[in-house]
Amino acid sequence: MSTEASIAGLETGKLFSFGDWPNEEIPMVSVGVYTVWLGEQLLYVGYSGRNLRPHEIKNAKKAKGLMTRIKSHRSGLRGGDQFCIYVCDRFVVPKLDSEAIESLANGGQLLDGLTRRFVRQELSYRFITTDGSETARKIESQVRTGILNAGKPLLNPA
Template sequence: MNELQEGPLFKFSEWPKGQIPLLAAGVYTVWRGDVFLYAGMSGRGRKQEHLVAEPGQSQKPLGLRTRLKAHASGRRSGDRFNIHVCDRFVIPALTPEQQVDIGLGRLSLDQLTKTYVHEHLGYRYLICRDGKEAGRVERAVRGGALQAGSPYLNPQSAQAVRR
């Protein structure tokens, strides 16, 4: 689990970077410099046999790669990470002129979120054997298992950690 804090940090601005398999359940952490912002997982409900590519078949990416790609896109629709980033970092920094431009449709919050993610954030990841393991690791990380403590944007509630 240490690689989620000490492993290589990949910048969203260099997406796709790293060797994330096409099919993978896993956990990731997002950082702004040394600040631990967010922990997430992908592959919920996936068993190990669902994460094996058949020889000779082209595979659509599934799991960790698609989740991190969605975060790199900046699109807020259906993406809690991008909603958190927009709400906590982008919106508070908007100028009155930008607010007007958003209201007139000349400026997009999704584009501003993507710019913020690419300019300021990086990620680390851990491949897990299946979705069940990824879920356990994510809960532990969100609950403070890393030396960095709990993530700023989505800490695990004490009640959820006991489950």
């Protein structure tokens, strides 16, 4: 598949809900690029599998790369996941009312839980696999500059 066809798949390929898990279509171990959507709006692009080598992909015993990155995003845990921080800051916090803020202050709920709920109920993703991390990085960079018809991603434009 050409790079252009791969890039197009990030906008027009099969759409998966973060709420539907596990996703058997994501290879257990892979290098690739993914886009995150809120309806028709492109929110985010990322890639995963930076340090995976071909022999590691072939011989891996546990999930690495795209599978673990998508799983991390759907967890809603903000610690160590920049995507979840962006989602919380831009979509969760602005919608908090005084009752929700009081519940957070009293420990009745956590922002991670609210972020997880938003991600799983509202967001979807597309992904492609690539032959290596250099290709994935280049595609991610192109998408961040606005190469897709959807324009630049809202949360991480170049």
